[in-house]
Amino acid sequence: MSLLDKYIVTEHEVLVIGAGGAGLRAAIESSAHGAKTAVICKSLLGKAHTVMAEGGVAAAMGNVDDRDNWEVHFSDTMRGGGYLNNQVMAEHHAREAPARVRELEAWGAVFDRTKDGKILQRNFGGHRYPRLAHVGDRTGLEMIRTLQDHGVHQGLDVYMEMTVVSLLTSGGRVIGAMGYDRERGRMRVWRAGAVVLATGGIGKAYRITSNSWEYTGDGQSLAYHAGAELMDMEFVQFHPTGMVWPPSVRGLLVTEGVRGEGGVLRNSEGRRFMFDEIPELYKNQVAKDEEEGWRYVCGDKNAQRPPELLTRDHVARCINREIKEGRGSPHGGVFLDIGWIKERIPNAQAHIKKKLPSMYHQFMQLAGVDITTEAMEVGPTTHYVMGGVRVCGDTQMSSVPGLFAAGEVAAGLHGANRLGGNSLSDLLVFGQRAGEHAAKFAKSAKSDAIDSQQLEAETKRALEPFERPEGENPYAIQSDLQNSMQELVGIVRTQKEMEQALDVIGKLKVRSARAGISGHREYNPGWHTALDLRNLLTVSEAITRSALERKESRGAQFRDDYPSRSDECSKFNIVTRKGADGSMQLEHRPLSPLRADLAAIVEKMK
Amino acid sequence: MQGGGFKDYSVEVTDGMVVLDCIHKIQAEQAPDLACRWNCKAGKCGSCSAEINGKPALMCMTRMETLPPGEPVMVEPMQTFPIIRDLVTDVSWNYEVKKKIKPFKPRKPDNADGTWTVFQEDVERSQEFRKCIECFLCQDVCHVLRDHHKHDEFIGPRFLVFTAALEMNPLDTENRLADLKDRDGIGYCNITKCCTKVCPEHITITDNAIIPLKERVVDEFYDPLTMLFRVFRARS
Ligand SMILES: Cc1cc2nc3c(=O)[nH]c(=O)nc-3n(C[C@H](O)[C@H](O)[C@H](O)COP(=O)(O)OP(=O)(O)OC[C@H]3O[C@@H](n4cnc5c(N)ncnc54)[C@H](O)[C@@H]3O)c2cc1C
Ligand code: SF4
Ligand code: SF4
Numbered sequence A: 001m002s003l004l005d006k007y008i009v010t011e012h013e014v015l016v017i018g019a020g021g022a023g024l025r026a027a028i029e030s031s032a033h034g035a036k037t038a039v040i041c042k043s044l045l046g047k048a049h050t051v052m053a054e055g056g057v058a059a060a061m062g063n064v065d066d067r068d069n070w071e072v073h074f075s076d077t078m079r080g081g082g083y084l085n086n087q088v089m090a091e092h093h094a095r096e097a098p099a100r101v102r103e104l105e106a107w108g109a110v111f112d113r114t115k116d117g118k119i120l121q122r123n124f125g126g127h128r129y130p131r132l133a134h135v136g137d138r139t140g141l142e143m144i145r146t147l148q149d150h151g152v153h154q155g156l157d158v159y160m161e162m163t164v165v166s167l168l169t170s171g172g173r174v175i176g177a178m179g180y181d182r183e184r185g186r187m188r189v190w191r192a193g194a195v196v197l198a199t200g201g202i203g204k205a206y207r208i209t210s211n212s213w214e215y216t217g218d219g220q221s222l223a224y225h226a227g228a229e230l231m232d233m234e235f236v237q238f239h240p241t242g243m244v245w246p247p248s249v250r251g252l253l254v255t256e257g258v259r260g261e262g263g264v265l266r267n268s269e270g271r272r273f274m275f276d277e278i279p280e281l282y283k284n285q286v287a288k289d290e291e292e293g294w295r296y297v298c299g300d301k302n303a304q305r306p307p308e309l310l311t312r313d314h315v316a317r318c319i320n321r322e323i324k325e326g327r328g329s330p331h332g333g334v335f336l337d338i339g340w341i342k343e344r345i346p347n348a349q350a351h352i353k354k355k356l357p358s359m360y361h362q363f364m365q366l367a368g369v370d371i372t373t374e375a376m377e378v379g380p381t382t383h384y385v386m387g388g389v390r391v392c393g394d395t396q397m398s399s400v401p402g403l404f405a406a407g408e409v410a411a412g413l414h415g416a417n418r419l420g421g422n423s424l425s426d427l428l429v430f431g432q433r434a435g436e437h438a439a440k441f442a443k444s445a446k447s448d449a450i451d452s453q454q455l456e457a458e459t460k461r462a463l464e465p466f467e468r469p470e471g472e473n474p475y476a477i478q479s480d481l482q483n484s485m486q487e488l489v490g491i492v493r494t495q496k497e498m499e500q501a502l503d504v505i506g507k508l509k510v511r512s513a514r515a516g517i518s519g520h521r522e523y524n525p526g527w528h529t530a531l532d533l534r535n536l537l538t539v540s541e542a543i544t545r546s547a548l549e550r551k552e553s554r555g556a557q558f559r560d561d562y563p564s565r566s567d568e569c570s571k572f573n574i575v576t577r578k579g580a581d582g583s584m585q586l587e588h589r590p591l592s593p594l595r596a597d598l599a600a601i602v603e604k605m606k
Numbered sequence B: 001m002q003g004g005g006f007k008d009y010s011v012e013v014t015d016g017m018v019v020l021d022c023i024h025k026i027q028a029e030q031a032p033d034l035a036c037r038w039n040c041k042a043g044k045c046g047s048c049s050a051e052i053n054g055k056p057a058l059m060c061m062t063r064m065e066t067l068p069p070g071e072p073v074m075v076e077p078m079q080t081f082p083i084i085r086d087l088v089t090d091v092s093w094n095y096e097v098k099k100k101i102k103p104f105k106p107r108k109p110d111n112a113d114g115t116w117t118v119f120q121e122d123v124e125r126s127q128e129f130r131k132c133i134e135c136f137l138c139q140d141v142c143h144v145l146r147d148h149h150k151h152d153e154f155i156g157p158r159f160l161v162f163t164a165a166l167e168m169n170p171l172d173t174e175n176r177l178a179d180l181k182d183r184d185g186i187g188y189c190n191i192t193k194c195c196t197k198v199c200p201e202h203i204t205i206t207d208n209a210i211i212p213l214k215e216r217v218v219d220e221f222y223d224p225l226t227m228l229f230r231v232f233r234a235r236s
């Protein structure tokens, strides 16, 4: 009996791991290039994180303000990212996003419209002009459903509710993946000429997060253990507005769209505290008073944005400050008020329900708060990771041949901080590129035999927790990690606390090796949680080590012991790699200087 | 994994908890292998469908204080689909059905840059149907599927809504009426409106989607004026 008889083995040219926006877009493209393509996802099709995105997808179409174009979008993205972005990616993204959004319309997406019948665009933090194409506050649903419904007619093989636990390599190249199906717990092998990681983020490393159980850093960790480089892992975005009450929904996202539609932040004294501190980089782009801010919301082209629409890192820190200094709301947040716009427009209640229907329902049903008349209580929540797999800006290939990455799992586009709406466009632009280049790579790759020793070892690791029915509860280990990351590597960081965090992570690694589970392999969430631990611990260590190494405050990283930007630190990205001895190695990777024409654009838009 | 029955767990309930929180608490503290589906915890992904005290609902949007105090809370999987384990059912039939429905086929772009000119009024109908989160609660409650098991002849309310979204998309040029009448079994629906009542997205499934589709099917295949005309000739 051959070894492969123990596994269900399937053959593909391109294997896409993940069925969110990035994975589906990559698969559609790969298939269009004639590659036999498979998609794997942990949940059912159409349930990936992308479905939760609310506010919109950024693309400089200029439908609402014709002064917008790719150059403005490019410079907004670079400024937001603290200039640590991969310039090649930022350029492709700004140039290609409009075409990618229009293509969705051709595939059946139904966006909200302008008065003259074009795709409507809304304001969002850090974007100079109204730029987010949207459908009320359920843009992600529209996007994933469009890609899913189009994708199933493109001849893709879809493997739902299956989880990849390891990438298979041969001679330094990726040749497939190994994993299990949730339903029966059978082990499976997918052989492929190229693999695209589109697995999303890491939010479950923290206690308070807008992310679901899927976000355990699988793709980052799979890539790392296969020898690929990670980059910018210190940059974790804390979204300023998550729900704070009731406790069971703590962290659930309140879309930035609320502020885009005129919502304002106030502290317990009723003060609009966001006017109190305007960062240097944005001082020419902020309204001087409430009046001008409102005019901006209404589309007055001569007005500047209200300070609530500054970048997320800044807004989150201001909220944090208000709470810490005792001016918070009863449940430890601040107030976000959209109902006040009734002072300015007729039919405000109907308008809010039309523009923000799912926010209205979310608060009504989960908190018993009517947002058209009452203020919401909000506070920061772990939301997005800018860092991830380091890729080539043109092809999305990682440092391991045959391994590609797109979407939240990849690093580069967003630098030190992502602008709202730039993720959905990221998925489309780089999903498309990854799909194309993976297909081309696969066509020219020769097939290599699977290393049976590697496969056996990985299978043994995956099944080990069953041998310890009396072992430690994996949920308890996960929750201890989440608490430590939340307390020690959160919005405000210090060397001392992060060193403590490394210590905790070391101990948790030992405990996770003893994690055990009862029951059998069929749909057993305890087992899945035990297997996720390695991924969570890997990304947590990468975040903490990188954050320690970056001795400055920039974008999403704020260090109490190094509170300002350092010129020295503006010259490199931090790259993480698994060393020969298995330990985590860090390196300062110099940034290449901005190409002259791009530098001129940045200068012009200052 | 067939068979099985209720098992009791007792859970301490605090302010604002929903049913899904209680299930998670049981997983974390008492039964790590208890199987359920969920993702968003905010009524956006449609994963956590179940029957709570006999009523099809999303576990993440059902607050504990809306349930009768002091009585046990009965949580069961959806009954219309085969059970996989605990609260998880095999909903793959839905994905098969959807694949058979003719996809979106837009008219030629209106403008040279490949875009269309469409107004908000024209897309509103379709947008209502596109709010669907594919929780399949409407499929679960529909008696044609649940009690009469017509899975081979009837696509169910979810896919009537899906078809309506396509048919009422102002750009679409495909015709799905013959399919609706024959293969999709729209005639089985006798407008009991049970589906509309359980839809967590408050889509007016019956009034806005199914009834207009039924009317279109009737208009296309049983033109009443034509029938009246024939009767007339026979008499003369
Ligand atoms: C509440 C919320 C609102 C947001 N709003 C916006 C917004 O308005 N605009 C915006 O631009 N961005 C927004 N974002 C961010 C954006 O939605 C995400 O960054 C983006 O959807 C990620 O897409 P993705 O394709 O990279 O991954 P996902 O959509 O998360 O998909 C990941 C896929 O990978 C699969 N997967 C993961 N690990 C494995 C494994 N080991 N084996 C097999 N499969 C695996 C998962 O099952 C899933 O199918 C929001 C995020 C949240 C949480
Ligand atoms: S109205 Fe029609 S589709 Fe809806 S539950 Fe009743 S019979 Fe089923
Ligand atoms: S129509 Fe409503 S009930 Fe039916 S699947 Fe969609 S969201 Fe669920």
Ligand code: FES
Binding pocket: B037, B038, B039, B040, B041, B042, B043, B044, B045, B046, B047, B048, B049, B058, B059, B060, B061
């Ligand atoms: S978990 Fe997404 S709808 Fe309940």
